[in-house]
Amino acid sequence: xxxxxxxxxxxxxxxxxxxxxxxxxxxxxxxxxxxxxxxxxxxxxxxxxxxxxxxxxxxxxxxxxxxxxxxxxxxxxxxxxxxxxxxxxxxxxxxxxxxxxxxxxxxxxxxxxxxxxxxxxxxxxxxxxxxxxxxxxxxxxxxx
Numbered sequence: 001x002x003x004x005x006x007x008x009x010x011x012x013x014x015x016x017x018x019x020x021x022x023x024x025x026x027x028x029x030x031x032x033x034x035x036x037x038x039x040x041x042x043x044x045x046x047x048x049x050x051x052x053x054x055x056x057x058x059x060x061x062x063x064x065x066x067x068x069x070x071x072x073x074x075x076x077x078x079x080x081x082x083x084x085x086x087x088x089x090x091x092x093x094x095x096x097x098x099x100x101x102x103x104x105x106x107x108x109x110x111x112x113x114x115x116x117x118x119x120x121x122x123x124x125x126x127x128x129x130x131x132x133x134x135x136x137x138x139x140x141x142x143x144x
Contacts, residue, residue, distance in 0.1 A: 068116060
């Protein structure tokens with residue numbers, strides 16, 4: 001049934017277990033795993049990708065490259081829409097979080113592919129987030 005967890009007694013969750021009878025295990029368990037990625041989320045991202053393919057063309061980012069700021073802005077629009085209570089993107093009908101994940105995948109692929117225009121602003125000094133977190137922690141401690 002949908003939504004129910006099913007397990008097979010023949011399969012184990014220990015990804016590092018090596019069977020004596022299969023020498024491929026020794027090699028296979030040392031490769032990048034895909035089995036831990038949630039298939040329903042990947043398929044949602046596939047639907048978001050299909051929506052983008054139909055709208056902009058398949059692999060358009062590899063052909064033309066991307067500007068980091070465009071994907072950053074889209075990511076935040078989807079996350080903020082979701083956080084404010086809108087689950088589904090009105091244009092595609094797919095989940096805003098799936099849109100954000102898919103956008104991050106395209107951005108990262110573009111970086112790996114070498115055609116991402118890094119138009120981020122000049123960086124703050126390293127450690128600025130840790131500094132802000134320490135200030136928040138001190139503020140909380142002071143209020144007790």
